[in-house]
Amino acid sequence: MSRDSSLAQPSVLAAPALLLMAVACGLCAGGNYFNQALLHSIALHFGVDDAAAGLSVTLAQVAYAVGLLFITPLGDKFERRRMAVVLMLLAGAGHAMVGWSSSFAMFMAGTLIAGLFSVASQVLVPMAAALAAPGHAGRNVGLVLSGLLVGILLSRSVAGGLSTLGGWNLVYQVTAITMVLMAVSISHLLPTSRHAQPMPYVQVLRSMGALLRTQPALRLRTTASALAFASVSVMFATMALVLSSAPLQLSDMQIGLVALAGVTGALIANVAGSWADQGKDRTLLRAGAVALLLSWLPLWWGQTSVAWFVVGVLVMDLGLQAINVTNQSSIASLLPEARSRMNAVYMTGYFAGASAGSALGVWAWNLAGWQGACSVGAGLAALAAVSVWRGVRWAKRQQRLNNMQTA
Template identity: 35%
Template structure:
């Protein structure tokens, strides 16, 4: 492996590489969303049953964040990434060749657990950045991650419709082999900063959550925002396959491509913190997130209404996500991987809850009920920001 990198150097090429790898790896968690109808048809089960695939992937991701990402402060991150990627490849191949629905559930959970490497890149970007460039550098790495999330739905939908859903996961496994080689050749070693036991490492994660109100508020905002977006994308495939759309997986996946417009715009939000306070930027982002549901509900039976809604929900969520991370990474500590663990575990628990509640809402109340669920998540994020940011003035930069 390569020698240790100078701690003060974070080149543009390294940022771009981490952005690319983040997108490739995080995509594993989202390929399944436009494929749920195809999987349900293949296994002859109800839509509500296959929605568990998305829930289990997100819960698995939360588990990986909780138990794997803190190790980024304790062991060599490059070695951790290379070992983890081997398990990612195995999980994707299990998904591709599963012949029983319960094997899909296991594979989905394992894909989530292991596809957490992007959350090692983001602390690296924060740790090696100057305070002036921290938000912008996080935004650049996040832009790759966000595009991976959104484009995975498009790629998954198109490949799934024409080559079958299993081909999506076979190709994803190939992409992980490429990622392994890139990390092995190009990512430098970074020395760990925690030298205690794994048990004490995990206790310190809990201690950070208890003692840092800025981190707790960011985690709640992130969880509620991701719950709102998960509610939309989990049920969008079912909404579009019925009247008046009767759309296939490729069209459903294209909404991920549309959402990339919002994600790309969000990547530039980090540059605005020189002109506006963190408080007002997050307030704006969460207001955009909530407003998206007006278009999703009232224009939900038209493509134009859904397109505007998807762009706005991605812009609002991803912008607030970048601001949340810039906010809690400003806490004066070297425990960057552990800070990220608290936030991202909360984030994906929120996503899992949004997925579950939206699936139930769809089953019993259809699209209007889904919109209520998504709106409530958005409202909770906005209200928490208004109430607790005002109580904790240190949160406002």
Template identity: 40%
Template structure:
């Protein structure tokens, strides 16, 4: 037994306080009964610890009953200290739960369906020109309007994922996309068709909101794998959209493509609403105008984003160079393939994209830089096979698989890495990154057709190989400026 005394609160029993406390900060526990031996030992242990300044234990101090009021000093507030009910401690934010394989596949399917909407028109240009009496040279405006509005959506809509509830934003965009597709499928005139396709392009950026949301739901250990699965859906949607649209048009007309897609978007949006968890991520406090400006500010502040955005520009220049011009040698002598056979090459590209889904797993294991380097070597090597396309379909298939594998592997790794930079700004990071994706796609499309007219297929292949080599060189020079 010891004499009655004043004792300080043991470390760890305060309500969320951290760091050393001064004597005036330590609450006083009042008691009138002698302290048991066990409590005395506890006091001695705590007062000898270096974490807190020890409160002096004096044998002469008297302790009034706890019911008394005004016993605490004016600058000290009473704190409840009880062995049976310790004060509450700050609860750290819980880590994202594991995203199940079925939900990841739902994300992937939704992304594929959404992005395919902006590519359906490419094999339908002749049918659209005939339907609305538009000159073949002018009907290309259909594709141009859709792509321009997609780029605007990347800048104007994707950053909203950092400001609004992502689950609701995704569902609303999916349902609005269904409405826009319905307008296209029932368009009575060319102006209505263009207006509907403009809305389709603007809303197709829901794919990038889905990618950012999936990365938020995934745990840090599996984020790369999840991004890889979701991105595979995007690439497959791009590659198979032409095959789907061409086949369905032959069976039921071009309008059926958009009407069926509208139904699929509505059903998928309803499924996302029912299945996706309503996770409340950390939202930005920026206003919408400042939010848009912050997209550009991120490029100034984050070196990793700048490096990976440049790589995105280069690899998608290569990707678009191949897929824009590939139809030209395949449909020309000596191959003279039909449109259905040309569309089947999308299956080869899809195989490469699926194989690249594992690139995200490698990024999760800290092998992002090595994966990027190996993929860029494959990208350069693929043109050695693609160059023989007019003489060998087997070489063309091998080249297409290698190129799509490489592009998708770098793309998945890029997004896995940039998502670690600013977790609270993933939608804006995605928007900024994908702007370079769009610029690269536009550059490749323009360059490939111009080069084919000047230098034929060899000119296209030399350009593709040169840009691939430039991407490899850029990675080698900058690899020491980012995480592995």
């Protein structure tokens, strides 16, 4: 298939190709979350304290945010399929470093490399929108993001299970090999996708600042999602610490199974994408903000009850995905000619929020334990809710102005 024909036929991305992209996104994104269920085992293996091991969570997310800012915009310059393949191979190399690390420094270096290049997932997301049939961009993005979300959520359970079978590093070794196999599959099975007018790299980076200045919807949606993910990251950065401590004292595998409760959030992804196509995103945004805020109450009780912790994780992830998928689907449709750059700005803010949340979570844990972490997480959720409501009000106002101008 030629490059021109791939651009001329937006419906060329069939269901099997979308499924492959969803699995690839899940593998790339999920690899950054293995350590969250393994922090205690990692600390014991390298002889460091829990706080030092917890820094690997922040490092992975900071590296991912840097990759989003400086690498994913290249999707508006280079051919996207080839770019995704190269990034996945480099991420696989990072996982190999972690899986066979002989020191804590090597472990952290591999974590950084894997996080930086796992942004292959965010090359595939705008690619799914670019190759969608008219009116189906939200559906395509929702389906691919479902795979990404399932990968993130399953990652902790898979990491815990493989840790029980062969040690904490087995999951990284398996992922390194799987990354290579997935990259080969993508190179053979996906169509090509290229921006109609490739831009020089410097111009790509400069234009991102211009997009942030000139697109209020991009700023509002990015801020709301960043605060929401920061709130969730407080929980995930400290989850293994509280669940492995008295009185619960869960194993790595049990901690991974608790995190699996959030997989229901992936069910929201397709709904959110479809609702975004139908213009029903405001209702889902409000519901997501309320769910995120309320989730911290059962999580507070979860320090002494696995059942309450599971309820909290379930409600929290439903809330986060309602906000994120709705916002990202909308971002993908704002300026079709700048999809990769718009997505890069949004996702950079999103994971910058996650990095800040992880750091705040570890700080709050060291300062006041689980109660401190819950207090910080709930505060961030409240800020996210305020931001969501501001964005909804702004969208309503813009819609009224547009209606008046067209009347």
